[in-house]
Amino acid sequence: MKLITSFDEMRDAVKEHRRAGDSIGLVPTMGFFHAGHVSLMESADHENDMVVVSIFVNPTQFGPGEDFEDYPRNLDRDMEMAEQAGADYIFHPAVEDMYPRPYLTYISVEDITEGLCGAKRRGHFTGVATVVAKLFNIIPADRAYFGLKDAQQVRVIEKMVEDLNFNIEIAKCPTIRESDGLALSSRNMYLNGEERSAAAILYRSLQAAGEMISRGERDASAIIAGINKLLDSEELIEPEYVEVVDYRLLHPLEELRGEVLIALAARVGKARLIDNLLINLAQSPD
C-alpha cells in the first residue's frame, strides 16, 4: 500500500491502473478508522481491482465552534488498518493544496440539505459536496463507498452525482455497530464511561420505533413520540432532532410509506452523535 499526498502522483497512479484495465474503488474518509470504515474498504476491495482510501479532515464541512481542531487523527494506525482491509493507496492531501487561497468555488446541493443535520449545521453539506466533488475529479473511480450511518450525506452525494453527471456509482454500505447497538463513530471517543453507556439508547429507541412499525404503526408523530420518550429517559442524552422523512426527498412524512428514514441527532457530553433506521415499506400491502 502506498501513501500519496500529491495530486499529480495520485492522478498518475489512477491513469496507470486505468491503462491496465483495472476498476477503481474510492473510499472517502476523515480517518481515525473503526470497523465502519473497514467495512467500506472491504466492500471496495471485493468489488474493484484497485482501492484508494482518502483521509482528509475537511475544514469546510465544520462550522464555527465545531470540532475541526479536536477531531481525532492517527495516520500510522489508519495506514495499518487500511492495508489490512485491502487498500492499495492512501490519498492524504494537505489542506493548503485542497483549498488554495483564495478558494472561491463551492458546490451547493439545495433543498435536501435544509432539514435534519443541515438545519443545525449550516454550510456543512456544501463542504461535504465540495470536497467529494474534488476527490471525484482527482480520483475518477468507478465506484465510491459511503456509509448509511450518514444517510443525509449519502443522499446529498447521490443527488450531486445525478445533477452534475459524475460518471461514478455510489455504493451505500450498512451501519456497523457496537454490541449494544451504538453506531461506530470516530466521535465516540469523546464519550466518558457513563456517556458511552447512555448512548446505547439512541439505537434502542430506533429499534423500538422499528418494532412499532412492525406492529402496524404508520403515524409519524406516534413514532417520534415513542423515540423521544426513550431518549428522555436518559439524563445524559440531549436530543437535537428526531424526524421521520421520505428517504429520497428527505421531506417530513405524516404517514409512513415507501422508503422511510427515521433519523436522530443528540448531544451526549462533548459528542454530537447521529443514527438512523431506513425502512422500506414499499412492498407492504397497505
Ligand code: AMP
Ligand atoms: P468519516 O470518516 O466519519 O467521514 O466517515 C467516512 C465514511 O465512513 C462515511 O461514508 C461514513 O458514512 C462511513 N461510516 C462512518 N461510520 C460508519 C459506521 N458505523 N458504519 C458504516 N459506515 C460508517
